[in-house]
Amino acid sequence: MALTELSILELINLQKAETLVEEESSVLEGPTPDRPLPSVTPNSRWSFWGVFGSTFVTIFLAELGDKTQLATLLMSAESHAPWVVFTGAASALVATSLIGVLVGRWLHTRLSPKTLERATGTLLLVISALLLLDVIRL
């Protein structure tokens, strides 16, 4: 558990460093003498994995012991065909995530960036509150 805790903190730090680097490079053209030269140059691949990693870690930790996982393990225990249940569950999860991402993309085209930022930020806070409720009730 300490390992995952470390890795999520690392990810967050990496993203912070990344945004700092981006801001710095946009404000100043070159490295300043009092600040160390950032060893990692920001590129698109880096931020792709940053987005992937932060999404993966937060959703994975949120879903551990969630009702979907409970339903999956109950069905697989009852049916004695765990891989069939897993295939069904996995394809359902792919479908719901695809719908989620498509809805997000659609909202992105419909809302102004500022409204979208506020809406998505608020939504993430709501998710955080729901998770805390789960923690209290468990």
Added chain:
Amino acid sequence: MDWHLLGLSFITVFLAELGDKSQLAAIALSGSNCKYPRAVFLGTVAALVLASLIGVLVGEGTAQVLPTRLAKAIAAMGFAILAIRLLWFNSESEALEPEPQKSPQSD
């Protein structure tokens, strides 16, 4: 292949996940990370599939084997940090950005 069981598990999980936290998170994250919707999609799918794989492998003892409360608490913190970054830092960087100069050269 037991198609009846496959369909049953698909429909159960699909209905359970519609409008659930993870789907809301996928909506929020793909809306805010507009550059990398594919990264959000792949991250979400990988996390959910791995979580259900663990559910199948570990079975009923998941809650005993894994510290799910701690995991959820860390996830709540992670989502809160992502939210705060969106609500605070982005508006700050907007304020720092120089405004486009409105000096038309029409003379």
